[in-house]
Amino acid sequence: MSAAHLVLALSCPDRPGIVHAVSGVLAEHGGNITESQQFGDPSTGLFFMRVQVETQAPRAEVEEAMAALAHTFDMTFRLDDVGRPQRTIIMASKEGHCLSDLLFRQRSQRLPIDPVAVVANHPDLEPIAAFYGVPFHHVPVTRETKDAAEAELLRMVRDLDVELVVLARYMQILSDRLCTELAGNVINIHHSFLPSFKGARPYAQAHNRGVKLIGATAHYVTADLDEGPIIEQDVERVTHTDDVAEMVARGQDVERRVLARAVRWHAEHRVLVDGRRTVVFS
Amino acid sequence: MSAAHLVLALSCPDRPGIVHAVSGVLAEHGGNITESQQFGDPSTGLFFMRVQVETQAPRAEVEEAMAALAHTFDMTFRLDDVGRPQRTIIMASKEGHCLSDLLFRQRSQRLPIDPVAVVANHPDLEPIAAFYGVPFHHVPVTRETKDAAEAELLRMVRDLDVELVVLARYMQILSDRLCTELAGNVINIHHSFLPSFKGARPYAQAHNRGVKLIGATAHYVTADLDEGPIIEQDVERVTHTDDVAEMVARGQDVERRVLARAVRWHAEHRVLVDGRRTVVFS
Amino acid sequence: MSAAHLVLALSCPDRPGIVHAVSGVLAEHGGNITESQQFGDPSTGLFFMRVQVETQAPRAEVEEAMAALAHTFDMTFRLDDVGRPQRTIIMASKEGHCLSDLLFRQRSQRLPIDPVAVVANHPDLEPIAAFYGVPFHHVPVTRETKDAAEAELLRMVRDLDVELVVLARYMQILSDRLCTELAGNVINIHHSFLPSFKGARPYAQAHNRGVKLIGATAHYVTADLDEGPIIEQDVERVTHTDDVAEMVARGQDVERRVLARAVRWHAEHRVLVDGRRTVVFS
């Protein structure tokens, strides 16, 4: 019987003995730790840990032992196979740079997601989805159809066992109800260095303010618009010669880079929510 | 008679023929252009130019010819010797990293300023000023003494022919009147990536928001707090392991780097104000 | 008659009066300069200039006047319409990240090239070319067929009026003869921060040396392998946890970014060769 390679990600109130207890469970199951990171946040009192372990023991046994431990330590945890692609819906509108980039990376074995559907409120990006062999769903959204559109999305999430929804420059605001329902499983890319330039047309805002760097922010979606926990950010230098159109164009490079990193880290169980912040074991 | 090396920086409403007219004036005075940059901003309709020129002609003659041109083109311009140190007051409070850095760079011939005084509202940094041989003025500021303190600063600016005031982590807000009086000649370093985290304790704000990059912003001071035209910005990566104290410490590197660049570019007449923005011919 | 928007890029031995003479020619043709950059290199004694100008005059007239000036100043120059797509052949092997990225950018109006053909020594990337509607030529290269393959490439360059050849991770070394024939018109992306790690398997070399940053370099191809004038470079941080495979994967992001910038700048006539170096008016 060949060894499995498991990843364990957990968080719980901080107190002495957690690492020893967890490594004990893994040792009891013949586990060899290949990667491990911990973090205790004094400001929230929470402890976070991510371990990759090779073991001959059945995953169910490890899961059971961890469940007992979780009870003791008031712990939430996930146990998964290292590298298992997460079932993902990608949502987009008309701009294809993020969608195209995610699908290219997935195809190149660089992104452990299984893109089960592309959902868009415009038909423009269908050819990209088709090229990569991903079903494309055109779900237009108007004030009248928004509720129905979200219901359809939720249905797809359930029917397709979707674990992650990525808003790849999807230009619609999700309802509070949807945000709550999918909390922690929706990643958005905002085209500014948050908290600067929330809301609409961030590059126009950035140009107007005369900033010397533009940025992008990948974050979990919450009911509080552009206020969810930040997963990753990056910036790129601009100068006085760059007008809004040039900023938009150059910003796309940052957006797709930042979103791809965030999705990858999430899919590898490297991101743990710590109140308003995230712990990223990258 | 040896050649002078002059720098000319100008702005005016954009229209055809400016470059040709300016290069004509310089050619008439036997000038050889060694460096030249131009920029027309469609959004403000303004044109900006910076030229370095070697010429045997007396500076006064070039100045006179340029003045005539300025009249025709509704132009404002400065003509200076390349590399002439700008007479500068550096203001600080208790944190010495920016002050120390500026003085070290000046001493190392890396910053064309002539630091005629250090003015601080606390006595702590006197030894640094003394080490670099710069007169230190301790001018405490309370609600009661603020007017008198600003009057003393203005008097020093006049008496010492000061051309530039640098707020090197000076933790006092200048009055509107002072801002207006010294407009365009006061550079501040704000310890955040503006427009994020204006006001007090920006690193605490940044930590609270969970950003993944911290930054610093050098800008001209205007009556509108932290809203003046931005000259330079930069960022540094932080992670979940960095608490506020660590952010403060790491931010200091960014602050001094950003401030030093801004002061240098200003002192070399590379920064021109373009409405709320700046043109930086770096 | 509507105005044309022209770009002029030139170089010549440095001496007084060049800028005035060039701006004079443009002024005589009613030209309005919208963008202009100059640089005199003391180490080579050469002068470089790039101007964008709006004019009602026929391009042929401007070209004629510039030709006369070029004679006087021993100048080489190019005059082109701003934004005209350069006829380009992209060469690749099996790795598609650079090819895919270039074609996506071209399609998104972000790269002023007209990709007239993709030439590859392996068939793998045909679907990407097909998706973007670019003719794909599979030209295998062995020791025996190398001469014939290069002859075919040269024929295509001539028949298709090709102005630029981009080696987008094309894993074959061009012959000296081909390098000479196409000098200045072939851009390669090397997957290291040159001059470190020339030759084969640069990421394995980088991992072995334990560097903390990996990089990529876009350069003009010359007969001297990996020694041609550098157009652009960038780096990305790695850590001890990144093995060779991870470096390869992360390096692809840098490679495509660096190559895209270099191709864009070249296509916009922003790159001028200055001996072993380049002047880049970005």
Add this chain to the structure above:
Amino acid sequence: MSAAHLVLALSCPDRPGIVHAVSGVLAEHGGNITESQQFGDPSTGLFFMRVQVETQAPRAEVEEAMAALAHTFDMTFRLDDVGRPQRTIIMASKEGHCLSDLLFRQRSQRLPIDPVAVVANHPDLEPIAAFYGVPFHHVPVTRETKDAAEAELLRMVRDLDVELVVLARYMQILSDRLCTELAGNVINIHHSFLPSFKGARPYAQAHNRGVKLIGATAHYVTADLDEGPIIEQDVERVTHTDDVAEMVARGQDVERRVLARAVRWHAEHRVLVDGRRTVVFS
């Protein structure tokens, strides 16, 4: 009795059970792990670990227990108090930017070193050392005096219980014998992005090659010049307008930043040698 805060850094051949054994020792001594990082390098078969732990147990007891474990696992380890300043000699020549920066950071509580002496082969930097209250030793080095100078350095290392020697732009090559004697405890800053531009005048080499980024490299000194394990590197963008003097000046910012990081990480026991590479638990 108040708790001590200890740091443990270790390496050994990789095998199952190390983490559990180490955390077991710490748990037996009532230790609460506040920070922990591990890494197993498949390419060298070595395992690395750094733990910070709060414990009421006497340090000697923990040390004894770890020594027993070290025997079992063929492990080398260091146990120290978190934040204890390492006794350090800083060596320099004429350029003061690195020396000045290190001493300013140390004074500002940002660098856990105890600078017991500055040793320089030129007298120029004496005032900086004096300002920070560090004894300055002028030890000129000529071909004839080199052996004596190194003997004096070794004597100081012994007499002053020196744990770390930092070459802060010290422009002399250490003898093989000295390199061997102090192996793993001497950090040098090389003013290029190694392995590019080894040896003398790296900025002139960089300018000549036309690179678009310049860099600096902090590494452990070995008998093999500029080939020791790299601790940290960083780069800064340059353009065609930057001549060698400007590169030298801008490079100084990178040098001091990179050196300060490397010294800090070393002093915090975050750097472990892994063959030709380093593991940096930053």
